[in-house]
Amino acid sequence: MSKKNQFETDAVRTQLERSQFLEHSSPMYLTSSFVFEDAEDMRASFAEEKDRNIYSRYSNPNSSEFIDKVCKMEGAEDGFAFASGMAAVFSTFAALLQNGDHILSARSIFGSTHNLFTQFFPQWDISTSFFKFNELDEIDKLVTPRTKIIYAESPTNPGVDILDMEALGKIAKRHNLLLVIDNCFASPYLQQPIKFGADLVIHSGTKLMDGQGRVLAGITVGRKDLIDRIYRFARITGPTLSPFNAWLISKSLETLAVRVDRHCDNALKLATFLEDHDKVNWVKYPFLKSHPQYTLAKKQMSAGGCVVAFEVKGGLMAGQKFFDSIKLLSLSANLGDSRSIITHPASTTHSKLSSEERAMVGISDGTVRVSVGLEHIDDIIADIAQALG
Numbered sequence: 001m002s003k004k005n006q007f008e009t010d011a012v013r014t015q016l017e018r019s020q021f022l023e024h025s026s027p028m029y030l031t032s033s034f035v036f037e038d039a040e041d042m043r044a045s046f047a048e049e050k051d052r053n054i055y056s057r058y059s060n061p062n063s064s065e066f067i068d069k070v071c072k073m074e075g076a077e078d079g080f081a082f083a084s085g086m087a088a089v090f091s092t093f094a095a096l097l098q099n100g101d102h103i104l105s106a107r108s109i110f111g112s113t114h115n116l117f118t119q120f121f122p123q124w125d126i127s128t129s130f131f132k133f134n135e136l137d138e139i140d141k142l143v144t145p146r147t148k149i150i151y152a153e154s155p156t157n158p159g160v161d162i163l164d165m166e167a168l169g170k171i172a173k174r175h176n177l178l179l180v181i182d183n184c185f186a187s188p189y190l191q192q193p194i195k196f197g198a199d200l201v202i203h204s205g206t207k208l209m210d211g212q213g214r215v216l217a218g219i220t221v222g223r224k225d226l227i228d229r230i231y232r233f234a235r236i237t238g239p240t241l242s243p244f245n246a247w248l249i250s251k252s253l254e255t256l257a258v259r260v261d262r263h264c265d266n267a268l269k270l271a272t273f274l275e276d277h278d279k280v281n282w283v284k285y286p287f288l289k290s291h292p293q294y295t296l297a298k299k300q301m302s303a304g305g306c307v308v309a310f311e312v313k314g315g316l317m318a319g320q321k322f323f324d325s326i327k328l329l330s331l332s333a334n335l336g337d338s339r340s341i342i343t344h345p346a347s348t349t350h351s352k353l354s355s356e357e358r359a360m361v362g363i364s365d366g367t368v369r370v371s372v373g374l375e376h377i378d379d380i381i382a383d384i385a386q387a388l389g
């Protein structure tokens with residue numbers, strides 16, 4: 001076969017070699033360790049002369065299948081699968097940085113990642129400076145001799161701002177820095193950061209990848225030399241994905257494309273509805289023409305994603321009344337689930353930030369984030385319409 005498969009085909013057809021039972025669907029390998037044929041096999045395996053499974057903290061067939069799939073989807077050389085998105089974020093930085101090093105991060109990032117940078121990394125003398133998503137020209141001034149990594153998410157959470165990854169890639173190259181992108185909001189189906197110059201791509205598999213709110217998972221994919229350093233760190237420290245969760249999420253990826261298509265159709269319809277609503281101050285969705293970076297979003301993504309952000313008129317009181325009137329949508333903190341989820345970032349995901357920090361990333365008291373699910377769009381809109389009153 002010379003022709004490269006399409007995305008959907010790799011998602012469905014990347015699988016483990018069949019066992020003696022000729023199973024159609026990949027089996028689950030719930031085993032902590034693997035056996036050696038003899039003393040020489042054992043020696044050679046530990047000497048890494050063979051590419052084989054030894055112990056499930058290092059590798060397991062189910063996580064290998066998951067990693068293979070995501071590498072094909074992202075156009076990456078190699079990867080490592082983690083127990084959660086945050087395990088992937090932490091291990092990636094911990095493996096690549098040492099004390100004295102410096103991170104340049106976009107200001108609007110996932111709340112726990114922000115806490116990691118500001119509250120924990122300083123314990124190991126790893127510092128972080130932040131730049132605004134639309135002020136990439138400022139980055140040059142923030143680079144120090146100890147800067148190692150530029151880090152960003154696009155679209156951002158919860159403001160769905162778009163960062164120009166090609167511009168970030170050029171800046172990273174010019175200063176000999178690594179570009180690491182958290183691609184969890186888009187999923188590899190909508191956007192592949194490596195094409196724009198990313199060295200590593202991180203995902204919380206918990207979101208669109210599983211897409212059904214069942215498991216926590218994370219993955220980092222990208223350049224082989226960097227993944228090798230991450231692997232060395234992870235096999236010693238043990239943040240590895242379990243075989244059960246790997247099996248489940250690998251299966252989930254078979255339906256990623258069809259699910260994400262519907263998520264995006266529904267989200268665009270909801271955003272369009274909210275744009276005309278007189279109880280709504282503003283609505284933001286990457287594929288709405290009114291989005292300030294609509295052109296950039298169109299360049300980087302093939303559709304707008306599942307998250308819509310908007311502000312209810314009337315401040316905190318009106319916001320609380322709105323949330324209390326929601327009947328169908330779940331008040332929950334996850335996203336990318338088949339069930340639509342509605343959250344209030346100021347009191348949940350970003351509650352650990354000070355109110356000034358929240359204001360700087362564009363989160364007001366009335367900001368609402370909807371992760372638009374796979375229910376019929378008429379029912380999703382009807383629920384939000386009745387809650388707006």
Ligand SMILES: *Cc1c(COP(=O)(O)O)cnc(C)c1O
Pocket residue numbers: 084085086087110113153157182184185203204205206207216217218
């Ligand atoms: C959820 C999330 C994470 C963390 O993933 P977990 O699987 O919850 O640990 C990281 N980045 C982004 C953008 C997320 O939405």
